Amino acid sequence: MHSNPKVSKTPKARIYQPARSTMQAGLSKTKKWILDFEPSQEQYADPLMGWTGSANTLNQLRMTFPTLEEAISFAKTQGLDYEILPTHKPLMKPKNYTSNFLKRA
Secondary structure (H helix, E strand, O other), X not given: XXXXXXXXXXXXXXXXXXXXXXXOOOOHHHOOEEEEEOOOOOOEEOOXXXXXXXXXXXXXXXXXXXXXXXXXXXXXXXXXXXXXXXXXXXXXXXXXXHHHOOOOO
């Protein structure tokens, strides 16, 4: 059998805006803010099924907020230690139709 280490009493929350996927052209799913929790213990493989498991259920929790201020307010009212992760902004290279036909050096 495996032994599970104790879960920390005050989990650290992460607040961030998700980056768009590589298959996504628009920015529709990147405007919300997400609050989730850092893993506080290692995961283990279930010997019977081979699935990955953990005794910490906070790893499954993910909340969305329309603004950063609402996410911070929620973390403060719940007494959570939190960290705001930097937002990733994609670099947009302007292109036009004629650049498809220009010779590249």
